[in-house]
Amino acid sequence: MPTSDHDELNDINAPIPWMQKLLDSPFILLTLGVMIPMIVYNLWGVIEILLLPVTQ
Amino acid sequence: MSAILPPADRLWYKHPIDRVEWTWIAIALLWCIILFVMMTGWHVWGKQNLSTETYRTTTAQFMEKTQAMVDKYTVRTETEENIPVVAPPPGSDVYLLARLWSFWPILELEKDKTYRLHLTAIDYNHGLSLQPANINIQMVPGFEHVVTVTPNESGTYSLVCNEYCGLGHHRMVSRLYVK
Numbered sequence: 001m002p003t004s005d006h007d008e009l010n011d012i013n014a015p016i017p018w019m020q021k022l023l024d025s026p027f028i029l030l031t032l033g034v035m036i037p038m039i040v041y042n043l044w045g046v047i048e049i050l051l052l053p054v055t056q
Numbered sequence: 057m058s059a060i061l062p063p064a065d066r067l068w069y070k071h072p073i074d075r076v077e078w079t080w081i082a083i084a085l086l087w088c089i090i091l092f093v094m095m096t097g098w099h100v101w102g103k104q105n106l107s108t109e110t111y112r113t114t115t116a117q118f119m120e121k122t123q124a125m126v127d128k129y130t131v132r133t134e135t136e137e138n139i140p141v142v143a144p145p146p147g148s149d150v151y152l153l154a155r156l157w158s159f160w161p162i163l164e165l166e167k168d169k170t171y172r173l174h175l176t177a178i179d180y181n182h183g184l185s186l187q188p189a190n191i192n193i194q195m196v197p198g199f200e201h202v203v204t205v206t207p208n209e210s211g212t213y214s215l216v217c218n219e220y221c222g223l224g225h226h227r228m229v230s231r232l233y234v235k
Contacts, residue, residue, distance in 0.1 A: 010065055020067065
């Protein structure tokens with residue numbers, strides 16, 4: 001039995017939310033899942049090395 | 057809604073989240089928080105590898121300090137290479153360097169006394185594995201790791217290089233005495 005909720009969720013003219021597009025794209029998710037940790041951990045490592053104090 | 061079939065609705069993202077799903081999200085989040093707290097807690101309560109302080113250093117500077125300690129506190133020499141055995145006073149700074157393919161010098165520490173153990177490598181990357189205590193620390197050229205150690209059992213410990221460092225890697229072993 002169609003409800004108003006059901007109609008709203010199946011409106012063919014409504015734009016698809018960007019989060020839904022993202023979550024439906026396995027290769028974008030894979031790319032983000034690899035790139036974000038790679039960039040963050042590399043930056044973190046470089047910052048750590050640059051901030052190391054000189055020995056006494 | 058099934059987990060293996062495509063969503064029934066075109067705009068599935070706007071579908072209200074079921075109570076069961078919220079429950080699992082909460083359980084997963086709670087578990088993440090528990091693991092996060094355990095990571096730091098383990099340094100205090102667990103048999104975690106020792107935390108190090110790290111500094112920049114140079115080969116010349118580190119060798120100078122090590123040589124000064126060796127000149128002052130050598131008690132005898134051991135092995136065919138005449139590696140000095142050094143017994144520095146409790147509470148002092150102790151230096152140990154790694155190079156192709158030996159650790160230098162041999163340390164003789166006192167039980168239940170605290171030392172600041174400084175570690176570096178003077179040529180390539182080496183590893184320090186202290187057995188059977190199973191303490192493992194990288195020895196990296198240009199960087200100095202400082203570990204505050206209090207040996208709590210007397211005996212002869214083995215030092216093993218556990219970072220592949222070339223043809224003589226398998227021979228790169230030494231010892232550490234705790235009296």
